[in-house]
Amino acid sequence: MLDPVWLLVLLPLAAASGWFVAKRDDIRKQTPAEFNLPSAYFTGLNFLLNEQPDKAIEVFIKVLELDSETVEMHLTLGNLFRRRGEVERATRIHQNLIARPSLSESQRIQALYELAQDYFKAGLFDRAESLFQELVDIPAHAESALRYLSQLYEQEKEWNKAISVLRQSEKLIGKDQSNIIAQYYCEMAEQALSDKKTGTANDYIQHALEEDDQCTRAIILLGEVQYHDADYRAAVQTWRTIEQQDPQFLSEIIDKLLDAYRRLDDDQGLEKFLDESLRKLRNPKLLIAKVKELRSKHGDADAEEFLTDWLGDNPSITGFRYLMELRKTGKDKMTDRDRIIDNVLTNTINTNSGYICQQCGFSGRSMHWHCPGCKGWTTIKPINEAHPPAR
Numbered sequence: 001m002l003d004p005v006w007l008l009v010l011l012p013l014a015a016a017s018g019w020f021v022a023k024r025d026d027i028r029k030q031t032p033a034e035f036n037l038p039s040a041y042f043t044g045l046n047f048l049l050n051e052q053p054d055k056a057i058e059v060f061i062k063v064l065e066l067d068s069e070t071v072e073m074h075l076t077l078g079n080l081f082r083r084r085g086e087v088e089r090a091t092r093i094h095q096n097l098i099a100r101p102s103l104s105e106s107q108r109i110q111a112l113y114e115l116a117q118d119y120f121k122a123g124l125f126d127r128a129e130s131l132f133q134e135l136v137d138i139p140a141h142a143e144s145a146l147r148y149l150s151q152l153y154e155q156e157k158e159w160n161k162a163i164s165v166l167r168q169s170e171k172l173i174g175k176d177q178s179n180i181i182a183q184y185y186c187e188m189a190e191q192a193l194s195d196k197k198t199g200t201a202n203d204y205i206q207h208a209l210e211e212d213d214q215c216t217r218a219i220i221l222l223g224e225v226q227y228h229d230a231d232y233r234a235a236v237q238t239w240r241t242i243e244q245q246d247p248q249f250l251s252e253i254i255d256k257l258l259d260a261y262r263r264l265d266d267d268q269g270l271e272k273f274l275d276e277s278l279r280k281l282r283n284p285k286l287l288i289a290k291v292k293e294l295r296s297k298h299g300d301a302d303a304e305e306f307l308t309d310w311l312g313d314n315p316s317i318t319g320f321r322y323l324m325e326l327r328k329t330g331k332d333k334m335t336d337r338d339r340i341i342d343n344v345l346t347n348t349i350n351t352n353s354g355y356i357c358q359q360c361g362f363s364g365r366s367m368h369w370h371c372p373g374c375k376g377w378t379t380i381k382p383i384n385e386a387h388p389p390a391r
Contacts, residue, residue, distance in 0.1 A: 043059050044056045044059035047059060054089075071097060071100075071103065071107045071111075074093055074097055075094075075097070075110060075111065075114055077093060078090040078093035078094050078097075078114055078118075079114060081093065082114075082117060082118055082121060087118055087121050087122045088122075090114070090118045091115065091118040091119070091122065094111050094114045094115040094118060095115065097111040098111045098112065098115065109135070109138055109140075109141065112131055112134065112135065113131075113135055113141050113144075113145075115131060116128050116131035116132050116135065116145075116148070117148070119131065120132075120148055120151075120152065125152050125155070125156060128148070128152060129149065129152055132145040132146075132148050132149050132152070133145075133149070136149070136168070142172055143169070143172055143173055146165050146168055146169045146172065147169070149161075149165045150162050150165045150166060150169070151375070153165060154370070154375075157187070159184040159185070159187050159188050160188075162184050163181050163184050163185075166180060166181050166184075167181075178211040178212050179211070179212045179215070179377070179378065180377050181208075181211045181212075182208040182209070182211040182212035182215045182217075182218060183208075183215075183217065183369060183370070183377045183378065185204045185205070185207045185208035185211065185218070186204070186205070186208050186215070186217045186218055186221060186369070188204045189201040189202075189204035189205045189208065189218070189221050190221065192204060193221070193224060193225065193228070196228075198225045198228050198229055201221065201225050202222070202225050205218050205221050205222050205225065208221075209222075214245060216242060216245060216246040216249050216378075217369055217378070219238060219239070219241060219242060219245070220239070220242070220249065220252060220253055222238050223235045223238040223239040223253060223256075223257075224256075226238060227256060227260060230263075232260040232261075232263045232264050233260075233264060235256075235257075235260045236257065236260050236261060236264070236269075239253050239256075239257045239260075240257075240273070243277055243280075243281070247281050247283070248381050248382050249382065250277070250281065250283065250285075250286070251283060251285040251286075251382055251384065252367065252382065254285050254286065254289060257273075258270060258289055258293075261273065270293070271293070274286060274289060274290045274293065275290070278290055282314060282316075283384070284316055284317075284318035284319065284384055285384070287307075287310065287316060287318065287319050287322075288318065288319075288322055290306070291303045291306060291307050291319075291322060291326075294306055295326075300326055303326060304323065304326045304327075307319060307322065307323050307326070308323065311323065317345055317348055318384070320345060321342065321345040321346060324341065324342045324345065353383060353384050354382075354383060355367050355368070355380050355381065355382055355383065356380065356381065356383050357371045357373055357374060357376065357379045357380045358379050358380070358381060359371065359374050359376045359379040360373040360374035360376070360379070361373070362374065362380070367380065367382070368380050
């Protein structure tokens with residue numbers, strides 16, 4: 001069966017054939033030397049069908065030297081090679097096109113645009129950047145060029161340049177990009193935090209919140225800065241806002257939030273937080289945190305009693321799994337049947353937890369603010385019993 005890509009290659013030939021049929025009266029009047037174009041195309045097509053693309057490209061390039069009207073066909077061919085993953089061949093076609101002095105200005109611009117995409121796909125970002133920056137000044141390609149530049153700067157982690165590009169894009173298309181710009185500032189804040197520059201990180205976080213005051217990631221990072229600076233009360237207050245704003249992400253900071261309460265010696269505040277939040281959210285991580293607190297302060301018996309009562313009204317696989325954990329150290333030793341149930345519950349929890357992109361369905365065990373699948377920002381959410389994946 002013929003490769004679908006080569007079926008697409010036939011499209012330019014079909015267009016050319018129609019042109020030649022329409023012009024057949026004129027063609028009959030031409031000299032034999034002027035009638036070399038169709039035979040050359042058939043020769044090139046024959047090379048393609050026989051899996052000899054290099055020879056085909058050579059033929060098509062020679063055709064271009066004979067007639068500049070074949071430019072659109074070459075652009076199509078180069079595009080097809082790039083989509084097929086044969087970026088080097090696509091690049092050769094587009095570079096040869098640009099070298100032709102007979103190209104019109106519009107044809108040259110289109111060839112530059114195709115070549116910029118070749119460089120981008122090949123990872124030659126410096127070359128791609130230079131061409132896309134040139135194309136930003138061309139109205140027909142400005143929006144697309146800016147989109148490619150933002151993707152390029154994201155990959156290069158040049159966040160200030162990425163912000164500048166989105167500012168330009170906002171003016172051009174009138175679409176608010178503040179939520180993505182906030183993510184760029186968060187990226188810089190995370191880097192500053194990893195370098196232990198909390199003051200710099202805080203500045204970036206404030207910029208992020210100026211762009212998007214509902215940016216959950218910025219609020220999480222602000223609490224991180226406060227926690228790092230030993231301002232535990234401020235960290236608690238900051239992180240508690242997530243409970244109202246985006247409770248799905250409360251599980252992301254629950255361990256440090258509880259630790260901040262402990263560092264404040266605020267057992268009463270910790271207990272109140274767990275009781276109120278667990279009652280409202282039914283989050284399994286909160287449930288386990290509550291049971292662990294009871295276990296550490298009052299022992300296994302009280303923890304098991306609370307958990308058993310809770311599960312009677314609020315069935316939870318995670319909760320039941322932890323109940324089995326308590327039984328391992330309690331007076332009732334686990335039987336072989338218990339161990340089988342424990343393994344089943346563990347596998348079920350592992351299968352139905354993690355993170356999933358609401359846009360493309362990408363899933364993983366680690367949190368990504370920038371989806372590795374669809375490249376969307378803030379599209380990934382935690383999944384658990386309280387927040388199952390969307391169907």
